[in-house]
Amino acid sequence: MQPILFLFFRRLRWPLIVLVITYAIAILGMVLIPGIDDQGNPWRMDFFHAFYFVSFMGSTIGFGEIPYPFTDAQRMWTMVIIYATVVAWLYTIGSILGLFQDQGFRHVRQFVRFTKAVQRLQSPFYIICGFTDAGRMLAHELAHRGLICVLIDEDEANIQKVQTDDLLSDNPALNGNAADSETLLAAGLKLPMCRAVIAMTGTDKNNLTIAISSKLLAPKVQVICQSDTKDNAANMASFGTDHIVDPFDIFAKQFAMMFHSPSMYLINQWITTPHGTQLSEFQKPPEGKWVLCGFGRFGKAVSKYLAEEKIETRIIEADVEMTEAPRDTIAARGTEADTLLEANITQAAGIIAGTDDDTNNLSIIITARDLNPSLFTVSRQNRHRNEAIFDAAKIDLIMQTETITAQSILSLIKAPLLNDFFSMAYEENETWANILLSRILGLVEKRAPETWELTISATETPAVFTAFVEGQAPILKHLCTDPRDYQNPLPCIPLLLKQAEQSILLPEMDTPINIGDSLLFCGKYAALRNMQIVINDPQSMFYVRTGKEYAGGLFWQKIFGDQRDQVA
């Protein structure tokens, strides 16, 4: 409030001085000009009545000539001061209105309001820099989980979208450049409740600046950065950025995985998509020669991973020199039939349209399919709002930059153990993946499962902690048991158990758990709800362990004795 108040008064200095002087002259005139009272005696207005008269006259309320009808001299003066005071008021009010319209002033007000809103936050929050499609998806998913995001975007139109968004309108949002450290500090970077800074502004340079500033100003806050190039990613990693999300690299890796281990690919897909999404049909891409249009950041990543799969690609790229494409590249856009024929499209197994222009990508896919209807089609979709036309084009595999970014960041936030899980899972073979896949499929029936993690501690899992204190170390099976029927397991699979010295992939149900262990689960959302009952409520914990219920109240314990002792 302070800076606004001072700014307000500084701007209003001259209007107020004009107003005070006008009033002073008007009042003095009324006092000095002689009048006549109701008895016809000469009379002079005093300051009290003069101030009263000028006040209602200047504000155009006009109660009349009081206390006695005016003389002509007084009326003449009144004519002068009516105009003077009204003009002075118009000038003042005009200045105030102008001030509130003023861009700079509005910006200051918005900044102050934003800072206060952030200061008031009582629960953990995430700073999201860049409110584009990916930012919105991420903020929505976090909002569904009851988490708060502080949103920053340079484009005012994007910030206005926050205010009209049903889910997000309560979240503090600021129109400003997140690369300014002042903006980041106002967004609460140094507040104890700040959990992570997510840089997804769309330009690598800004993301880099955000990462550096955050790491310098608040080393303990997690920094997640989107990066589109290898150089930048390396640079970000060099000063301790916690997670770097490169959507092109992620997609290319998964695409390559589709060739050599489809089951592993599906596990990855199912676990990382938001829970409840309809699971898509899987189509294994055919091996053979592929045509790749566009050798930008996307094309480079895809061709690199395809080369590792020993799959040959023929590249079509308009700007061969700048992209440093291989020598046998065809220099063209790929949207014309001639070029595609030159790339031998009729013999190819599939086509990948990977330019940064959605219209060109669609054109490539449609032209190629006309020439060879059996092609497997893969396209990059740059803009989320083009979803409808991409759906209509019936493309076999669509790579949505924004969705991939949002999903990867979301899984980093909600279950950081997923990273550990996948790095261990990728070491396993396809048979292992097949078995896990069928287990997951048995649980979830065509809807993506929820993934969650928990750490055994006094605050997060009080019931488990109580069991330890009572000397009843629980095993993993107890956590995965229905609190309403102890013979019924919950529909969930423990994916990873991370202990101080080792991590166990797909731990067995009889594994003992200790304080400080972290666990990663996937399963139905209902399983998560039930598991929360078990880990929070000591009575439920006792029930799932023993199948018996004990009397909770002191009174019943007095009468029946503490059954816990009898069982133990």
Next chain:
Amino acid sequence: MNLEKVIFAFFSVLALTLNFSFFLGEHDNPQQHTAYELFAALVVSMIATIMKFGDRAHIGALLLATSLVADLQLIAATMVWGFTIYVAQMDMSPIIMSTIVSLSGGALLANLVSVTLLVVETTTMRR
């Protein structure tokens, strides 16, 4: 020479001098204190206050604070005057007059501090 500084100092000093000329005289004698002087002192003091608005330097904040004190004292003095004559319908008595003059004396003190600060600020300028 800075015209803004001239105007600023002019109003600050004028507020002090007008205040002083109202204060001057026997403190309980209504004959020696006119309403015109009080009016002029109040108006000039208000203008001086507005001039000090928005200066966020430390000395600027002090100047504004002392000026606001002077305004408050003078407004209190005029309100005592107006209330006595028009609301209570009493004649001006030495007791009331001495109250009014004392209040303006407080304003005088505040104005004095204000001008002193102004002088201090000027002498610390090395140009």
